[in-house]
Amino acid sequence: MTTEQTPQELRAAIARQFGRSLHIRTLDTGSCAVCEQEIRLLAAPHYDLHRLGFFFTPAPRHADLLLVTGPMIRAFEVAARKTYDAMPGPKVVVAVGACALGGVYPADPFTHGTVDAVLPVDVWIPGCPPSPLALLHGLGVAVGRLAEKVRDLTFTADDGPERERAIP
């Protein structure tokens, strides 16, 4: 996305362009494919991203949003750049999963370790893998329909009744 606009203008522009219909192109830059499975579940009846106006497309020329997973292995760099360049503007890049955000794999001769090293990322979705609900929230943030919540989270807990801990 163009960097001359302020974030607010950016949000407004995105909401205007993509508010009702967004075409998503997924890109796997070397992940373990579990993020892909969660992404694929989005199209299943339980989560059904079509009701929100989101669609998957295989052709980057038809895509508005690039959904990137994986730690951007170096062998994939050229293909990732080609995919990004083939998308017509305006376009949004969303990095999905701990690998894409820099965790799990450090930068070494085989990977960049983070998607940000090659593509300009607009929205980051943590998780390993992020559940389809988290992905829906992230896509909503990317088009400006939902509010970003993690800014206000502190990840601290006061003394109090033990919260039910989910099984990791």
Place this chain on the structure above:
Amino acid sequence: MTPLDCYYIAAGAWAVAVFIGLLTGQGGRAWQGRAGLRACCALSALGGAAAAAGGGWSLLYGDTPVVSLGAATVTGGPVQLQATSLAGVFAALLGVVAVAIACYAPRYHKPSRGTGLYLGAYHVALLGCLAVLAAGGMVTFLVAWETMSLACYLLILRHPRDRAVASGAFWFLALSEAGFLLVVAAFVILSAKTGFTTLSGIAAHAAAVPGGWRAAAFLLALVGFGFKAGLVPLHAWLPEAHPVAPADGSAFLSGVVVKLGVYGIALFAFRLAPPLGAWPGLLVMGGGAVTAAIGILYAMAERDIKRFLAYSTIENAGIIVTALGAAMIFRASGQQALYALLLIAGIYHVANHGCYKTLLFLEAGVTEHATGTRDMDRLGGLVRRLPRSAVIAFAGTLGIAALPPLNGFVSEWLIFQGLFQGFRTGSHLTGILIVLAAGTLGLTGGLAVYAFVRGFGIPYLGMPRTRQAAEASEGGQPVLGPALLAVVCVALSVGAPVVLFALSRMARTVTGVTLGPLLLPGNLTVIPAHTDFAAFSPTYLSVFLVCALAVPLLIYLAGRPRAGSARVPVWDGGIVSFKPRMQYSAMTFSAPTRVTFDALYRPSVSVSRPADDDPAGRSGPVHYAAPVTPAFQRYLYRPLVRALEWLADLVRPVQSGDVNLYLLYVFVVILLAYLLGAV
């Protein structure tokens, strides 16, 4: 002046060419070789033109009277010649092929030691073919047939030191001779029963021969000529002999010699042995349909371009024979119009297939000389390196895949329309069998398109798979010969009404049925012998297709200046760089067919890895081979040969080498002769 005079001119030109050919290469200088080759080819072209003119003329002229030359000559009787209209198309094809090869040969052959013999043998073969077609008598026919076979054997044996060449040529010779024996038997039966040796005499008195003898003669002729025509299971020599012969030799074999086998079958079916019942026609049609299907199926498994084309020849011979068989069935059930139609369609397909198969073989020769290999999987991208050859080969491919608007489509359409009217025969069983044959031909047609997409796409399109393909050059390659054949193909399709008019005259001479308006109702349209069935116009179809292709071109040209968009690289899936190994190979492209028809191919799969002990599973290149089982050679010919060898072993003690035993034989025979003489 009759068509026979044109044949005389052709024969004279080719006879002189034989001598010049034999002298080529005998002189020590290179220029003598080249000059001799060119002179030979000029005479060959002259003879070809004369033969083509004579053949075309005899379609309209009808049968000339029988001419006897010489009396009690060395051939055991006078040479009897007659230019028949049934043979007209075959002679015209012979002429056109001769002209095309004459334009092709000077650039293809490098005059060397064997060239003289090759050229001499080739022209003797041309003479033999012409004599077969112009033969008016049984002896002339048989002598000419055998001359042609032996000359073709020498033709294939251009490089006799090579094992594969010798083996292929031997296959041809062995099966030719086997066929010849049966043909002699067939002719002898008919000649003895009718008391005539001229073909027209036999034809006039054929009805007097008892039905059983006639059928037996026809069966013998079917099998005997079937060896030459390439009917399954008599086809085994085609894929062996074609790859090893020089390209113009292979072109001549496929284009003309195989058609002479078809001519022999047609001769017996429509002139010498009628009237026959329905079952010979069913046999011929069924055999043709099976041949077509098996031919194209085996073609799908071939990587060698010439073997592939040889199997495709088998397929087309099957199609032609199916049409002739259906014609016989319709004649037997009284449908005269359909009988004439299918005869016309079959003969039309002879002409078409002769043209485009010769073209394809000549182009295969160009490819082989330009790249050094016949293996499709070592080629690729030749459309950029050999542009003219690629365009010409594409015209031939369109023809043989029977795609509109070219000539293959017209003749196959006629054959299909004739077969679809099988319901007009009275018998339900016959109708069902005709429909089955039509279905088999439909399968064949679909597989033929698939096979020739592979046959043109893998060598010519895509990226070059080896350095030889990437460095192929068109300089010095023959273009005129194949180009001439491409023009003839287009003419045969666009000018289909003219061709069909001439063929309907031929049908009138052979069958006595006048199709006229039932085939060509005017307006350049063609209908299959009945006005209420189907119709199409090849000429208008060609024009329409050209115009339809022009529309997107016009849109592009009109819209071009106004486009003001950015130019960006094409989205190619993000591939970093394209490699030739990413393409289809010839065998992977045909893999679906090979898997479906696995029961026919029965490949013997072998996989080998150099090293098996690497813990990570790396082993180096894996070699996978799945050669097709040569079913007919293994299960039909080898047991026959073994049986013959066993018989020979049984008889061997007679030739013991002992002089005393031989003297005993002489004594016994003389005794027997005396006794028989006294009795």
Place this chain on the structure above:
Amino acid sequence: MTLWFIRGLRRGVVTTRYPARPDASARFLPAPPAFRPRALTAATADLLAATCPSGALRREERTLLFDVGRCTACGRCAAAAPDAVTSSGAFELAATSRSVLIKEIPLRGEAP
């Protein structure tokens, strides 16, 4: 065919209403940890930083830096120091800038 149709009708709509309405299954999802500053001694913080296989925890002078983006919700930190770590239960973690995902958790006010 009719069997599944009837079954589907009986079961009703199973599509989640998220984001219009909260989803009931969200509380069972694996979530990044939440830390109790009262139990976070410097030693505990060092232990947690060493335990995390993803490098999401790093101890600075007085804070534990927690990179939410790097967390895989594996649970090793909770297993190593159960009274200092609990689940945050948060799943709506999308951020428009990377720095927003790096949280500072104050340690217990105690001299090292």
